[in-house]
Amino acid sequence: xxxxxxxxxxxxxxxxxxxxxxxxQVVTDVDLVSRSTLLESTLASGRYTEFCDRKISLCRDHADxxxxxxxxxxxxxxxxxM
Numbered sequence: 388x389x390x391x392x393x394x395x396x397x398x399x400x401x402x403x404x405x406x407x408x409x410x411x412q413v414v415t416d417v418d419l420v421s422r423s424t425l426l427e428s429t430l431a432s433g434r435y436t437e438f439c440d441r442k443i444s445l446c447r448d449h450a451d452x453x454x455x456x457x458x459x460x461x462x463x464x465x466x467x468x469m
Contacts, residue, residue: 425438
């Protein structure tokens with residue numbers, strides 16, 4: 388939570404001043420942070436094929452595995468012809 392004094396616009400004197408109050412909450416989900424870190428390291432290293440292989444191995448749904456397989460093949464195909 389933070390407080391900040393806000394100046395009133397010219398000609399609008401309220402006497403007591405105004406305050407802006409900002410309330411924020413940081414939610415830390417360990418699993419989300421872990422997946423985010425993995426994605427960031429993959430993007431930095433360029434190891435997309437390994438990332439896709441990992442995602443495929445973790446899929447519980449055949450449709451999801453198919454999507455990750457397609458992305459893997461797409462990356463390999465694009466990488467070879469660049």
